[in-house]
Amino acid sequence: MPIIVRLDVLLAKRKVKSKELAAEIGITEANMSLLKSGKVKGVRFSTLTAICDYLDCQPGDLLEFVQDESDTGS
Amino acid sequence: MTTINRRIRILKSIIYLSIAVIFSGQVLFWFLPDYADFISTSHPIIDAHGGLEALTPMQTILGFLVMLIPKIVLMWAFVLLLRLCNSFASGDWFNSQTEAFCEQIGRWMIAYAALAVVHRSLLSIVVTMNNPPGERELTISISTNDLMALLPALLALIIGHMVGIAKRQREELNEII
Structure with missing residues (x-):
């Protein structure tokens, strides 16, 4: 997946625990773990809004696009 | 008891x-002279x-069996409908x-519809089997x-297909956090 989730980095910077964020934005710890590892098909705007609001960041701070070399054919 | 559970319970009673x-009617009609x-x-x-009255005991039994076959298929479809109701009662509508x-x-x-046609042909053979x-x-x-x-039959197949699509969409939605 060329989209990398940087949530764990941001959590470390803000010194916030996954459990605390999960409780705050209203998702389960299991889903938070999946989100951190990038093993999800998508993120709802409402979830993204809640995370950005709590961590005081932009969506771009959480997600990063990395060009997949196998896709470019180079 | 919720409305849906009450409706499922009524539906199960009807089934x-x-x-x-279906079963008792079949037996009554064939073996009680009044019917x-x-x-x-x-x-x-x-x-x-x-x-x-003109049928021999063997023809009566064969006729009963020939008529029973589509009824058994229909009863089995009802049993499957009962199982479907039990699945709905557990609250999980869209699963495999x-x-x-x-x-x-x-x-x-579909088998019942096909057998409904075939059983009349078989019945004509049974009724006239002793003729010269x-x-x-x-x-x-x-x-x-x-x-x-x-x-x-076709409605049930289409609903099954729709349930399959709904199930896959729900699985995909579950992967969106």
Whole structure:
């Protein structure tokens, strides 16, 4: 997946625990773990809004696009 | 008890009653003389050959079995509908089991529609089996009622397909946080 989730980095910077964020934005710890590892098909705007609001960041701070070399054919 | 559970319970009662009526009706019509007229009027081939009274015990038993086959298929479709109701009662509407039940009900109802046509042909053979050569009959007929049986069958198959699509969409939604 060329989209990398940087949530764990941001959590470390803000010194916030996954459990605390999960409780705050209203998702389960299991889903938070999946989100951190990038093993999800998508993120709802409402979830993204809640995370950005709590961590005081932009969506771009959480997600990063990395060009997949196998896709470019180079 | 929630409204949906109450409705499912009523539906299950109707299904149990239907199964009992299908089976007991079959036995009553064939083996109780008071009800023999019903079989004769609903199956002209029997009426044309002197009614149920004119059949030998072997022909009566064979006739009963021939008529029982589509009824068994119909009863099995009702049993599958019962299982579907139990699945709905647990609150899980879109899963592999529900999809499979809908598709099985559809297939068994198609079998019932096909057997409804075949059983009349078999009945004509049974009724005339003791006739001398040249007077035995094989009738093939299709009625509007036979085609009507295809309607719930196709509906069940389509609903099964829709449940499958809904299940896959729900699985995909579950992967969106």
